[in-house]
Structures are given as structure tokens and as C-alpha cells.
Amino acid sequence: MALLSTERVTMRFGGLTAVSRLDVRIEKDEIVGLIGPNGAGKTTAFNVITGMNTPTEGRVLFAGEDITGMARHQIARRGIARTFQNIRLFKEMSVLENVLVGCHLRLHPNLFEATLHLPGYRRRDAEARAFAMDLLREVGLESNADELATSLPYGKQRRLEIVRALATRPSMLLLDEPAAGMNPHESLELMHFIRRIRDQFGLTILLIEHHMQVVMGVCHRIYVLEYGQTIAQGDPAAIQNDPKVIEAYLGAQ
Amino acid sequence: MKPKRTHLYSLAAAVAFAVLLGVADATLDAFSLRVLDLCAIYIVLALSLNLVNGFTGLFSLGHAGFMAVGAYTCALLTMTPEQKEMNFFLEPIAPWLAHVTIPFIPALVVAGLVAAALGFVIAAPALRLRDDYLAIATLGFAEIIRVVLTNAQSITNGALGLKGLPKFAGTWEVWGCAALSVAFMVLLTRSAYGRALKAVRDDEIAAGAMGVNVFRTKVVSFTVSSFMAGVGGALLGHLLTTIDPKMFTFMLTFNILLVVVLGGMASITGSVIASIGVTILMEALRFLDGPLDLGVFQLEARPGLRMVVFSALLMAVVLFRQRGLMGSREFSWEMLSRARLPWRKGGPAGTDGGTHGVA
Ligand SMILES: Nc1ncnc2c1ncn2[C@@H]1O[C@H](COP(=O)(O)OP(=O)(O)O)[C@@H](O)[C@H]1O
Numbered sequence: 001m002a003l004l005s006t007e008r009v010t011m012r013f014g015g016l017t018a019v020s021r022l023d024v025r026i027e028k029d030e031i032v033g034l035i036g037p038n039g040a041g042k043t044t045a046f047n048v049i050t051g052m053n054t055p056t057e058g059r060v061l062f063a064g065e066d067i068t069g070m071a072r073h074q075i076a077r078r079g080i081a082r083t084f085q086n087i088r089l090f091k092e093m094s095v096l097e098n099v100l101v102g103c104h105l106r107l108h109p110n111l112f113e114a115t116l117h118l119p120g121y122r123r124r125d126a127e128a129r130a131f132a133m134d135l136l137r138e139v140g141l142e143s144n145a146d147e148l149a150t151s152l153p154y155g156k157q158r159r160l161e162i163v164r165a166l167a168t169r170p171s172m173l174l175l176d177e178p179a180a181g182m183n184p185h186e187s188l189e190l191m192h193f194i195r196r197i198r199d200q201f202g203l204t205i206l207l208i209e210h211h212m213q214v215v216m217g218v219c220h221r222i223y224v225l226e227y228g229q230t231i232a233q234g235d236p237a238a239i240q241n242d243p244k245v246i247e248a249y250l251g252a253q
Numbered sequence: 254m255k256p257k258r259t260h261l262y263s264l265a266a267a268v269a270f271a272v273l274l275g276v277a278d279a280t281l282d283a284f285s286l287r288v289l290d291l292c293a294i295y296i297v298l299a300l301s302l303n304l305v306n307g308f309t310g311l312f313s314l315g316h317a318g319f320m321a322v323g324a325y326t327c328a329l330l331t332m333t334p335e336q337k338e339m340n341f342f343l344e345p346i347a348p349w350l351a352h353v354t355i356p357f358i359p360a361l362v363v364a365g366l367v368a369a370a371l372g373f374v375i376a377a378p379a380l381r382l383r384d385d386y387l388a389i390a391t392l393g394f395a396e397i398i399r400v401v402l403t404n405a406q407s408i409t410n411g412a413l414g415l416k417g418l419p420k421f422a423g424t425w426e427v428w429g430c431a432a433l434s435v436a437f438m439v440l441l442t443r444s445a446y447g448r449a450l451k452a453v454r455d456d457e458i459a460a461g462a463m464g465v466n467v468f469r470t471k472v473v474s475f476t477v478s479s480f481m482a483g484v485g486g487a488l489l490g491h492l493l494t495t496i497d498p499k500m501f502t503f504m505l506t507f508n509i510l511l512v513v514v515l516g517g518m519a520s521i522t523g524s525v526i527a528s529i530g531v532t533i534l535m536e537a538l539r540f541l542d543g544p545l546d547l548g549v550f551q552l553e554a555r556p557g558l559r560m561v562v563f564s565a566l567l568m569a570v571v572l573f574r575q576r577g578l579m580g581s582r583e584f585s586w587e588m589l590s591r592a593r594l595p596w597r598k599g600g601p602a603g604t605d606g607g608t609h610g611v612a
């Protein structure tokens with residue numbers, strides 16, 4: 001059974017159909033790419049899966065459960081985490097605090113327990129802090145822990161966003177253009193990083209990316225969208241030689 | 254950082270402040286004492302508004318409404334049957350209210366709870382809105398509350414208001430509440446729950462994606478803030494010893510907002526300092542509202558001139574120092590030692606962001 005699948009998911013905004021009858025099936029442990037020209041509906045697909053948008057039609061299934069139309073936090077609780085194309089860090093909070101918000105699900109603080117710093121809460125908070133610091137160390141951000149998140153350089157902000165998502169302990173991770181703004185060397189590093197966290201945290205990954213080197217290098221399978229339609233799917237080799245894909249990309253670039 | 258040492262400092266500061274209060278309570282004249290107590294009430298109110306506006310990022314302007322509810326609840330619960338009879342001469346008080354009289358502190362708690370209950374009820378529809386829509390909705394709710402209070406003659410005595418409330422809000426009561434509010438806010442904002450509030454404020458969408466129940470977090474913040482506003486309103490009533498619906502117009506909310514913005518959104522320290530500063534300045538500038546003798550020429554009395562000064566101050570802050578006195582920074586003992594000993598080796602460990610609390 002697929003870990004995540006969408007069944008004929010359609011998302012319309014007024015007269016615009018951003019995503020049309022999308023059918024993806026992602027098996028556990030896979031790294032799957034979602035590519036296509038700008039405006040193809042990739043981010044919208046993420047938004048539907050993570051509860052930012054309720055699809056006009058169709059269903060989203062995760063681990064056998066219908067999660068269509070659930071609130072964002074309920075979907076997060078079920079184990080889907082994501083990053084955003086336009087980085088969405090908590091601006092007024094430190095790097096460490098950003099990651100700690102990711103630990104919220106496991107801390108699940110209630111007002112009284114947290115405010116009074118009761119022992120149960122204190123123990124969970126200490127664990128969360130240790131875990132968050134471990135994650136930061138993992139990606140070389142531990143020396144930035146007390147800095148304001150938005151004071152980090154762009155590349156580190158992207159990494160921080162991934163770490164924050166990992167802190168929710170997801171089983172499925174959605175990455176929206178993680179290599180955007182990175183040079184070839186950095187994107188290569190990112191590719192290794194994605195593989196590493198997949199193995200280390202037992203993740204299944206769905207990835208939107210424009211850097212073809214990254215996509216082809218790291219993905220097991222790829223879906224190609226254009227104007228909301230799925231125009232191709234298959235392994236990297238097949239996609240690279242698909243005439244429709246070549247046309248879509250040459251047309252767009 | 255040595256938590257043990259800073260805790261000691263904090264304890265010493267608290268004791269010193271309590272002693273100071275005791276001296277003030279015993280030596281100050283009635284007027285100065287009232288200003289001192291007003292400072293404490295403003296601290297409670299500013300912190301409660303800051304919780305919602307500064308820490309949770311909800312632009313709410315309904316504070317006066319919750320204060321009014323708290324003030325009326327507490328007054329009606331503590332006045333004796335005779336006092337009530339004297340007040341309600343136009344229309345007698347509702348019989349179920351005529352004979353309840355409970356002590357001040359429990360009444361204060363009930364006042365907060367009633368305001369919180371109302372806040373909770375209002376939160377459900379209002380918090381579906383955002384930004385200026387939320388501001389307008391909460392403003393509207395506060396106005397509705399005021400109109401209801403004005404017209405519920407047999408319960409609130411309508412526009413006549415309530416006079417001769419027992420002056421229960423003494424220095425210890427109001428500063429006790431202020432201290433509790435500060436302690437609560439420090440503990441809250443440093444906890445995981447406080448982090449969730451700030452996450453909702455900074456980015457609602459990302460907070461949701463991290464598993465924070467955004468709507469519930471907002472409702473809790475709004476409800477707790479209403480509780481504090483209710484308590485603050487009750488204290489105000491029992492300090493001034495008279496209340497009427499006209500006291501609780503938008504101007505009151507504006508004053509508190511002024512304090513919060515001047516002090517710095519999302520700074521407890523800022524709210525405390527600005528509460529004290531604004532309250533004292535407000536009294537010190539009272540002469541502006543009376544007739545002015547400028548030597549060369551005389552100005553006749555212009556009530557409200559005082560507020561012009563504060564409005565100008567607010568505009569100056571908005572224009573030149575948007576983040577107010579403190580921004581989102583907080584006082585800490587480490588901050589003091591950094592300021593005093595810049596030559597010390599090792600340097601400051603962290604940033605001066607909002608992560609350090611009042612130590
Ligand atoms: N909330 C929205 N309201 C209206 N139109 C939207 C919204 N979100 C996305 N769109 C539109 O849907 C289309 C697909 O956008 P998007 O999913 O962001 O594309 P991609 O991520 O593939 O570049 C675009 O034409 C975009 O303008």
C-alpha cells in the first residue's frame with residue numbers, strides 16, 4: 001500500500017485550474033520528484049496534501065487514512081512535514097526556538113503545565129531541547145542556535161527550515177524547491193543531505209525542484225506537471241528522454 | 254549564565270521593591286499613592302493587551318469591554334445590600350443580585366472569570382478574522398458590551414454607574430496583581446506554550462504545518478488576556494471607587510495600546526516601564542487640561558490637551574522608533590552585567606533577542 005496517494009485531486013481557484021486530476025502514489029522509503037515549469041501547480045499540490053488548501057475534487061490518503069480537508073496541524077500530527085518555497089521561518093525567534101516549535105507535537109504543552117513548569121513538562125522540554133540541539137549539530141547550525149533565524153544567510157535558512165520540519169518527527173517530508181538559490185556545489189551537498197536524512201530518519205520524501213542535477217540524482221521516480229496536468233511520470237532516465245517533457249521544458253526556458 | 258545567582262538577584266530585587274512599596278504606602282499622600290497604584294493596574298492591563306497583540310499577533314481593540322465586565326462584576330459582588338440600594342434609585346436592582354456580597358479577592362477572581370468567559374465566546378467568531386477586520390470586530394464587541402451595560406438598568410444601574418464602591422484596591426492588592434501578572438507572563442512566554450503563541454504570530458501557516466493548533470492557541474491567548482483585563486478593570490473600579498459605562502470607551506483601550514506600543518510589542522519589560530512612565534506622565538501633565546498661564550498670554554482650559562501630547566508621542570514612536578522602547582527585548586541580569594562590564598573577556602554569549610526573560 002502506498003504511504004501517500006492522491007486520487008484525482010483537482011484544485012481550482014475561480015476559473016483557474018491549478019491542479020487537475022492529480023494521481024500520485026508514493027511508497028514508503030521512496031524519494032519522488034515533482035517537476036514542471038513555473039505555475040504548473042506543484043506548490044498547490046503540496047498545499048492540498050498538507051491541508052493549506054482543501055481540494056475542489058478528489059481525495060488525499062496518507063497511511064491508509066483519508067486526510068482530505070483536515071486542518072494543517074492534524075495532518076502534521078499524522079506525520080507529514082514540509083518546507084516552503086518562500087522560506088517561512090519564525091522571524092522574531094532564535095534558530096533553536098524555531099526548531100523547538102517543530103517539537104511542539106511531542107511536547108504538546110498545555111497552558112498550565114507549561115506556565116507552571118511542572119516536572120512532566122520540564123522533562124519533555126529538556127528532551128526536546130536536547131533533540132533540537134542534536135538536529136542543529138547534525139546540519140552544522142549549532143553555533144547559530146541563539147541567533148535570530150532571519151539573520152542567517154539564505155542557504156542556512158533553507159537548512160533550518162528542513163531541520164524544523166524534521167523536528168516534528170515526520171514519516172513523510174515534502175520539500176518545496178530546497179535548492180533554490182544554491183550554487184551547484186551547495187545543491188550537490190543538499191542532494192547528499194536529502195539521502196542521508198532519508199536513511200537516518202526513515203523518511204519518505206516528495207520533492208519539488210528545478211535543479212535537474214539534484215532531481216535526477218536523488219529521485220527514484222518523477223512526476224512532471226504542466227498547467228496542472230500530469231504530462232509524464234517514471235524513473236529519471238525515462239523522464240529525461242520523454243518528448244513531452246523536453247518540449248515543456250524547452251518551451252518554458 | 255548562572256541561574257542560581259540570577260535567581261538570588263531577582264529575589265533580592267523583589268524584596269527591595271516590596272520594602273519600597275511598604276515605605277511608599279506608609280508615607281505618600283493620597284494623590285501620589287493613587288498614581289502609584291494606577292501604575293500597577295496599568296501594568297496588568299498592558300500585559301494583558303500585550304499577550305494578545307504583541308505575543309500572539311492579534312490586532313484586538315476590545316480591551317475596554319472586558320475591563321468593564323470585570324469592573325461591574327467585581328463591584329456588584331462586593332457592594333453591600335445597603336450600598337446597592339442607595340445606588341439603584343431609578344430602578345431597583347434585580348433581586349437575585351441585591352443580597353450577594355462576597356469578599357474582594359474571590360470577587361476579583363470571579364470578575365476575571367466572567368470576563369474570560371465572555372472573551373471565549375467572542376473569540377470563536379472574531380478570531381476567524383484577521384488584522385484590521387479583527388480590530389474592527391473586537392472594537393464593535395467592546396462597544397456592544399458598553400451599550401448593554403448602559404441599558405441593563407436593573408443590573409448595572411445604567412448610565413448612572415455605580416458609586417461608593419468599597420476601596421478594596423490598596424497598594425498591596427494592586428501591586429500583588431501586577432507582580433502575579435509579570436510572573437505569569439515571564440513564565441508563559443518562556444515556555445513551549447509561549448513559543449507556540451509567537452510562532453502563530455510570526456507565521457500562522459508555518460505554525461500550523463509544525464502541528465500547532467493555530468485557532469485554539471489564539472482562543473486561549475484571547476481568553477487569558479480577557480481574564481487579565483477583567484481583573485485590571487475590577488482593580489480600577491475599586492481604586493477609583495466609582496464606575497460608569499462612559500469610563501470604558503475606546504479611549505481607555507487606546508491608552509493601554511499606547512503603553513504597549515511605547516514599551517515595545519512583545520516585551521514584558523517594555524510594558525512595565527511604559528505603564529509606569531505613561532501613568533506618571535499622564536498625571537504630571539494634568540495641568541495642560543486646565544487653564545494655562547504662559548506669562549505673555551493666557552490660554553483657557555482645554556480638556557484633552559494632555560492626550561495631544563501622548564498622541565504626538567505615539568506618532569513619534571511610530572515614525573522614528575517603530576519597535577518602541579524595548580522592541581521585543583527583555584531585561585535580564587546578564588544584560589546588566591554586559592552593559593556594565595564591556596571589557597569583560599568572553600563577551601556576550603547570546604543575542605539580545607527575545608530569548609532572555611526577566612531573570
Ligand atoms: N491561493 C491561490 N489563489 C489563486 N491562484 C493561485 C493560488 N495559489 C496558486 N495559484 C495559481 O495556481 C497556479 C499554480 O501555482 P503554483 O502551484 O504555485 O505553481 P508552481 O509551484 O508549480 O510554480 C498559478 O497560476 C498560481 O497563480
Ligand SMILES: [Mg+2]
Nearest residue numbers: 042043044085
Ligand atoms: Mg511553487
